[in-house]
Amino acid sequence: MLKNGKIVAVKRLSVMQTSRAKEDFESEVKLISNVQHRNLVRLLGCSRKGSECLLVYEYMANSSLDKFLYGERRGTLNWKQRFNIIVGMARGLAYLHQEFHVCIIHRDIKSSNVLLDDDFQPKIADFGLARLLPDDHSHLSTRFAGTLGYTAPEYAIHGQLSEKVDTYSFGIVILEIISGRKINDTRTEAETQYLLESAWKLYENEDVIKLVDGSLDHEEYMPEEVIRIIEIALLCTQSVVASRPTMSEVVVLLLSRNSPEILPTRPTFIDSISRVRGETSTSSSSTASKATASISHLSAR
Structure with a gap:
Protein backbone atom coordinates (compact mmCIF):
# COMPACT_ATOMS: atom_id res chain seq x y z
CA MET A 1 0.00 0.00 0.00
CA TYR A 59 -3.07 -4.62 -8.30
CA MET A 60 -5.19 -7.54 -9.51
CA ALA A 61 -7.40 -8.64 -6.62
CA ASN A 62 -8.17 -12.08 -8.02
CA SER A 63 -4.57 -13.06 -8.75
CA SER A 64 -3.89 -15.36 -11.72
CA LEU A 65 -6.18 -17.48 -13.88
CA ASP A 66 -4.47 -20.79 -13.13
CA LYS A 67 -5.65 -20.65 -9.50
CA PHE A 68 -9.26 -20.66 -10.71
CA LEU A 69 -8.76 -23.45 -13.25
CA TYR A 70 -6.79 -26.06 -11.33
CA GLY A 71 -5.54 -24.32 -8.17
CA GLU A 72 -7.05 -23.62 -4.79
CA ARG A 73 -10.08 -21.79 -6.28
CA ARG A 74 -10.84 -24.43 -8.88
CA GLY A 75 -14.43 -24.67 -10.07
CA THR A 76 -15.52 -21.19 -9.01
CA LEU A 77 -15.62 -19.62 -12.49
CA ASN A 78 -18.95 -19.90 -14.32
CA TRP A 79 -19.29 -20.20 -18.09
CA LYS A 80 -19.95 -16.49 -18.70
CA GLN A 81 -16.80 -15.55 -16.78
CA ARG A 82 -14.73 -18.12 -18.70
CA PHE A 83 -16.03 -16.90 -22.04
CA ASN A 84 -15.32 -13.26 -21.14
CA ILE A 85 -11.77 -14.21 -20.12
CA ILE A 86 -11.21 -15.92 -23.48
CA VAL A 87 -12.51 -12.90 -25.41
CA GLY A 88 -10.55 -10.44 -23.27
CA MET A 89 -7.31 -12.34 -23.80
CA ALA A 90 -7.94 -12.42 -27.54
CA ARG A 91 -8.52 -8.67 -27.62
CA GLY A 92 -5.36 -7.99 -25.63
CA LEU A 93 -3.27 -10.11 -27.99
CA ALA A 94 -4.89 -8.57 -31.07
CA TYR A 95 -3.85 -5.16 -29.74
CA LEU A 96 -0.26 -6.31 -29.20
CA HIS A 97 0.01 -7.94 -32.63
CA GLN A 98 -1.94 -5.63 -34.90
CA GLU A 99 -3.23 -2.48 -33.20
CA PHE A 100 -0.10 -1.20 -31.43
CA HIS A 101 2.29 0.80 -33.63
CA VAL A 102 4.70 -2.17 -33.69
CA CYS A 103 3.97 -5.90 -33.45
CA ILE A 104 4.78 -7.23 -29.97
CA ILE A 105 5.08 -10.99 -29.47
CA HIS A 106 4.56 -11.95 -25.84
CA ARG A 107 6.26 -15.40 -26.10
CA ASP A 108 4.95 -16.74 -22.78
CA ILE A 109 1.15 -16.81 -22.91
CA LYS A 110 -0.10 -19.22 -20.24
CA SER A 111 -2.81 -19.25 -17.58
CA SER A 112 -0.43 -18.15 -14.80
CA ASN A 113 0.43 -15.02 -16.83
CA VAL A 114 -3.21 -13.97 -17.07
CA LEU A 115 -4.34 -11.86 -14.10
CA LEU A 116 -7.95 -11.19 -13.09
CA ASP A 117 -9.32 -7.94 -11.70
CA ASP A 118 -12.24 -7.43 -9.30
CA ASP A 119 -14.73 -8.17 -12.09
CA PHE A 120 -12.77 -11.17 -13.41
CA GLN A 121 -11.68 -9.24 -16.49
CA PRO A 122 -8.40 -10.71 -17.78
CA LYS A 123 -5.16 -8.77 -18.08
CA ILE A 124 -2.13 -10.33 -19.76
CA ALA A 125 1.00 -9.87 -17.65
CA ASP A 126 4.75 -10.61 -17.57
CA PHE A 127 6.36 -9.06 -20.63
CA GLY A 128 9.92 -10.02 -19.72
CA LEU A 129 10.24 -12.31 -22.76
CA ALA A 130 8.38 -10.09 -25.23
CA ARG A 131 9.97 -9.31 -28.59
CA LEU A 132 9.27 -6.77 -31.32
CA LEU A 133 8.62 -8.05 -34.86
CA PRO A 134 9.86 -5.56 -37.48
CA ASP A 135 7.36 -4.59 -40.18
CA ASP A 136 9.49 -6.14 -42.93
CA HIS A 137 9.82 -9.54 -41.21
CA SER A 138 7.38 -12.45 -41.28
CA HIS A 139 9.23 -14.04 -38.37
CA LEU A 140 12.42 -13.89 -36.30
CA SER A 141 14.97 -16.62 -35.73
CA THR A 142 15.83 -16.60 -32.06
CA ARG A 143 16.73 -18.78 -29.11
CA PHE A 144 13.79 -20.54 -27.49
CA ALA A 145 12.27 -18.87 -24.43
CA GLY A 146 8.90 -19.66 -22.93
CA THR A 147 7.07 -22.59 -21.38
CA LEU A 148 7.05 -25.99 -23.04
CA GLY A 149 3.55 -27.32 -23.46
CA TYR A 150 2.24 -23.89 -24.44
CA THR A 151 4.87 -23.33 -27.12
CA ALA A 152 4.28 -23.72 -30.86
CA PRO A 153 6.42 -26.48 -32.43
CA GLU A 154 8.06 -24.29 -35.08
CA TYR A 155 9.41 -22.02 -32.34
CA ALA A 156 10.35 -24.71 -29.83
CA ILE A 157 12.16 -26.81 -32.43
CA HIS A 158 13.47 -24.33 -34.99
CA GLY A 159 13.44 -21.01 -33.13
CA GLN A 160 11.07 -19.46 -35.70
CA LEU A 161 9.21 -16.73 -33.86
CA SER A 162 6.12 -14.96 -35.21
CA GLU A 163 2.92 -13.61 -33.70
CA LYS A 164 1.34 -17.00 -34.50
CA VAL A 165 3.39 -18.43 -31.60
CA ASP A 166 1.13 -16.44 -29.27
CA THR A 167 -1.91 -17.66 -31.22
CA TYR A 168 -0.88 -21.27 -30.55
CA SER A 169 -0.38 -20.60 -26.83
CA PHE A 170 -3.74 -18.85 -26.67
CA GLY A 171 -5.40 -21.94 -28.13
CA ILE A 172 -3.87 -24.06 -25.37
CA VAL A 173 -5.14 -21.66 -22.68
CA ILE A 174 -8.66 -21.85 -24.18
CA LEU A 175 -8.58 -25.62 -23.69
CA GLU A 176 -7.46 -25.16 -20.08
CA ILE A 177 -10.25 -22.64 -19.43
CA ILE A 178 -12.93 -24.93 -20.85
CA SER A 179 -11.67 -28.15 -19.28
CA GLY A 180 -10.35 -26.87 -15.95
CA ARG A 181 -7.27 -29.02 -16.57
CA LYS A 182 -3.54 -28.38 -16.74
CA ILE A 183 -1.87 -28.68 -20.12
CA ASN A 184 -0.11 -31.80 -18.84
CA ASP A 185 -1.88 -33.59 -15.99
CA THR A 186 0.14 -36.52 -14.63
CA ARG A 187 -2.77 -37.56 -12.42
CA THR A 188 -4.74 -38.85 -15.40
CA GLU A 189 -4.17 -41.89 -17.61
CA ALA A 190 -1.32 -41.74 -20.13
CA GLU A 191 -3.57 -41.30 -23.16
CA THR A 192 -5.34 -38.30 -21.62
CA GLN A 193 -2.41 -36.66 -19.80
CA TYR A 194 -1.72 -34.10 -22.48
CA LEU A 195 -4.67 -31.77 -22.93
CA LEU A 196 -4.26 -30.88 -26.62
CA GLU A 197 -3.89 -34.52 -27.61
CA SER A 198 -6.94 -35.46 -25.55
CA ALA A 199 -8.98 -32.62 -27.09
CA TRP A 200 -8.05 -33.66 -30.61
CA LYS A 201 -9.02 -37.30 -30.03
CA LEU A 202 -12.40 -36.20 -28.69
CA TYR A 203 -12.83 -33.90 -31.69
CA GLU A 204 -12.04 -36.73 -34.11
CA ASN A 205 -14.60 -38.91 -32.35
CA GLU A 206 -17.18 -36.10 -32.47
CA ASP A 207 -17.39 -36.20 -28.69
CA VAL A 208 -15.49 -33.03 -27.81
CA ILE A 209 -18.19 -31.86 -25.38
CA LYS A 210 -16.68 -34.35 -22.91
CA LEU A 211 -13.77 -31.94 -22.52
CA VAL A 212 -15.92 -29.45 -20.58
CA ASP A 213 -15.10 -28.97 -16.90
CA GLY A 214 -17.46 -31.10 -14.83
CA SER A 215 -17.82 -28.32 -12.26
CA LEU A 216 -19.75 -26.18 -14.76
CA ASP A 217 -23.53 -26.17 -14.53
CA HIS A 218 -24.91 -27.69 -17.74
CA GLU A 219 -27.65 -25.08 -17.78
CA GLU A 220 -25.09 -22.25 -17.95
CA TYR A 221 -23.93 -22.90 -21.50
CA MET A 222 -25.10 -24.07 -24.89
CA PRO A 223 -23.16 -27.16 -26.04
CA GLU A 224 -22.98 -25.81 -29.61
CA GLU A 225 -21.29 -22.64 -28.38
CA VAL A 226 -18.71 -24.53 -26.30
CA ILE A 227 -17.95 -26.94 -29.17
CA ARG A 228 -17.35 -24.00 -31.50
CA ILE A 229 -14.92 -22.37 -29.08
CA ILE A 230 -13.02 -25.66 -28.72
CA GLU A 231 -12.84 -25.78 -32.53
CA ILE A 232 -11.41 -22.23 -32.50
CA ALA A 233 -8.80 -23.41 -29.98
CA LEU A 234 -7.85 -26.29 -32.27
CA LEU A 235 -7.68 -23.87 -35.21
CA CYS A 236 -5.19 -21.79 -33.22
CA THR A 237 -2.96 -24.84 -32.57
CA GLN A 238 -2.63 -26.11 -36.15
CA SER A 239 0.83 -27.24 -37.18
CA VAL A 240 0.97 -25.08 -40.32
CA VAL A 241 1.66 -21.54 -39.15
CA ALA A 242 -0.19 -19.91 -42.05
CA SER A 243 -3.32 -21.92 -41.19
CA ARG A 244 -3.62 -20.35 -37.76
CA PRO A 245 -5.84 -17.25 -37.63
CA THR A 246 -4.56 -13.86 -36.56
CA MET A 247 -5.76 -12.77 -33.15
CA SER A 248 -8.05 -10.12 -34.67
CA GLU A 249 -9.63 -12.92 -36.72
CA VAL A 250 -9.98 -14.95 -33.52
CA VAL A 251 -11.90 -12.10 -31.88
CA VAL A 252 -14.31 -12.06 -34.84
CA LEU A 253 -14.75 -15.84 -34.69
CA LEU A 254 -15.46 -15.74 -30.95
CA LEU A 255 -18.10 -13.02 -31.23
CA SER A 256 -19.74 -14.05 -34.50
CA ARG A 257 -22.71 -16.40 -34.46
CA ASN A 258 -22.86 -16.84 -38.23
CA SER A 259 -19.21 -17.32 -39.17
CA PRO A 260 -18.09 -20.12 -41.52
CA GLU A 261 -17.65 -23.73 -40.44
CA ILE A 262 -14.35 -24.34 -38.66
CA LEU A 263 -12.34 -27.35 -39.85
CA PRO A 264 -9.04 -27.56 -37.95
CA THR A 265 -6.33 -30.01 -38.94
CA ARG A 266 -4.46 -32.40 -36.66
CA PRO A 267 -1.89 -30.54 -34.51
CA THR A 268 1.73 -31.39 -33.88
CA PHE A 269 2.84 -30.21 -30.48
CA ILE A 270 5.50 -30.24 -27.83
CA ASP A 271 4.36 -31.32 -24.41
CA SER A 272 5.75 -30.08 -21.12
CA ILE A 273 8.37 -32.84 -20.84
CA SER A 274 9.87 -32.21 -24.28
CA ARG A 275 8.16 -34.92 -26.31
CA VAL A 276 7.05 -34.30 -29.88
CA ARG A 277 3.55 -35.67 -30.35
CA GLY A 278 0.83 -35.69 -32.96
CA GLU A 279 2.99 -36.64 -35.97
CA THR A 280 0.80 -37.85 -38.80
CA SER A 281 3.07 -39.43 -41.43
CA THR A 282 4.43 -42.98 -41.34
CA SER A 283 7.96 -41.62 -41.58
CA SER A 284 7.57 -39.41 -38.54
CA SER A 285 9.69 -41.48 -36.16
CA SER A 286 13.00 -40.04 -37.31
CA THR A 287 11.51 -36.56 -37.44
CA ALA A 288 10.23 -36.90 -33.91
CA SER A 289 13.62 -38.17 -32.69
CA LYS A 290 15.44 -35.24 -34.26
CA ALA A 291 12.90 -32.78 -32.90
CA THR A 292 13.04 -34.26 -29.42
CA ALA A 293 16.82 -33.95 -29.48
CA SER A 294 16.46 -30.33 -30.56
CA ILE A 295 14.03 -29.60 -27.76
CA SER A 296 16.22 -31.30 -25.16
CA HIS A 297 19.14 -29.19 -26.34
CA LEU A 298 17.05 -26.00 -26.23
CA SER A 299 15.75 -26.85 -22.76
CA ALA A 300 19.28 -27.44 -21.51
CA ARG A 301 20.29 -24.00 -22.72
Missing part, protein backbone atom coordinates in the same frame (compact mmCIF):
# COMPACT_ATOMS: atom_id res chain seq x y z
CA LEU A 2 1.34 3.41 -1.00
CA LYS A 3 1.21 6.46 1.25
CA ASN A 4 -1.86 7.74 -0.58
CA GLY A 5 -3.71 4.49 0.23
CA LYS A 6 -3.45 3.01 -3.26
CA ILE A 7 -2.78 -0.74 -3.38
CA VAL A 8 -0.26 -1.86 -6.00
CA ALA A 9 1.53 -5.05 -6.95
CA VAL A 10 5.33 -5.08 -6.94
CA LYS A 11 7.40 -7.51 -8.97
CA ARG A 12 10.82 -7.84 -7.39
CA LEU A 13 13.84 -8.98 -9.39
CA SER A 14 16.63 -9.46 -6.89
CA VAL A 15 19.20 -11.19 -9.11
CA MET A 16 20.40 -8.58 -11.58
CA GLN A 17 24.07 -9.47 -11.92
CA THR A 18 23.62 -11.15 -15.31
CA SER A 19 23.23 -9.20 -18.53
CA ARG A 20 20.19 -11.34 -19.40
CA ALA A 21 18.35 -10.29 -16.23
CA LYS A 22 19.09 -6.62 -16.92
CA GLU A 23 17.93 -7.03 -20.53
CA ASP A 24 14.68 -8.67 -19.40
CA PHE A 25 14.04 -5.85 -16.94
CA GLU A 26 14.74 -3.11 -19.47
CA SER A 27 12.68 -4.92 -22.11
CA GLU A 28 9.66 -5.22 -19.84
CA VAL A 29 9.87 -1.55 -18.80
CA LYS A 30 10.23 -0.21 -22.35
CA LEU A 31 7.45 -2.33 -23.79
CA ILE A 32 4.79 -2.22 -21.11
CA SER A 33 5.23 1.47 -20.30
CA ASN A 34 3.93 2.36 -23.78
CA VAL A 35 1.18 -0.24 -23.95
CA GLN A 36 -2.30 0.84 -22.84
CA HIS A 37 -5.19 -1.63 -23.17
CA ARG A 38 -7.88 -2.82 -20.79
CA ASN A 39 -6.72 -6.43 -21.19
CA LEU A 40 -3.03 -5.79 -20.57
CA VAL A 41 -1.65 -5.21 -17.08
CA ARG A 42 -0.60 -1.58 -16.56
CA LEU A 43 2.87 -0.61 -15.39
CA LEU A 44 2.70 2.24 -12.86
CA GLY A 45 6.40 2.71 -12.18
CA CYS A 46 9.79 1.11 -11.75
CA SER A 47 12.92 1.36 -9.63
CA ARG A 48 16.45 0.08 -10.09
CA LYS A 49 19.01 0.26 -7.31
CA GLY A 50 22.13 -1.87 -7.41
CA SER A 51 21.25 -5.51 -8.09
CA GLU A 52 17.57 -5.08 -7.16
CA CYS A 53 14.91 -3.96 -9.59
CA LEU A 54 11.24 -3.32 -8.89
CA LEU A 55 8.30 -3.14 -11.27
CA VAL A 56 5.13 -1.57 -9.87
CA TYR A 57 1.86 -2.73 -11.43
CA GLU A 58 -1.82 -2.14 -10.88
